Amino acid sequence: MFKEILKEVVDQAEGSIASVIMDSDGIPLEHYVRGSEQTPDVEAVGAEFSVVLNQVRSAAEMLEVGGASEIAIRAERLTTIIRVLTEEHFVALTLHPTGNFGKARYLLRRQSSRLSEALV
Helix, strand or coil, X not given: CHHHHHHHHHHHCCCEEEEEEEECCCCEEEEEECCCCCCCCHHHHHHHHHHHHHHHHHHHHHHCCCCCCEEEEXXXXXXXXXXXXXXXXXXXXXXXXXXXXXXXXXXXXXXXXXXXXXXX
């Protein structure tokens, strides 16, 4: 089920490359890569950005601003959107810098409840 949802998000968001569901320790549960895209190892990207997510969560807790629900990281050659699903899981979507960032965010937000439900 995870793979179907990940594929749907990647295939519908222009410029999307791949998506992955990870636990907070950086262990991948499932991933999907569009076609034969040349991309960094999507699981490695998710694992590295899980560290960033944990740091943002800690900072939000210290500042008493509530839980973080989404993080976007724009780099020169890759944009990654991270959406928190549960306390222990998140989904990350990578896209080209020229990809449709707004639609990618919308699709992740729309599918996050389905992914969350499948995790429990």
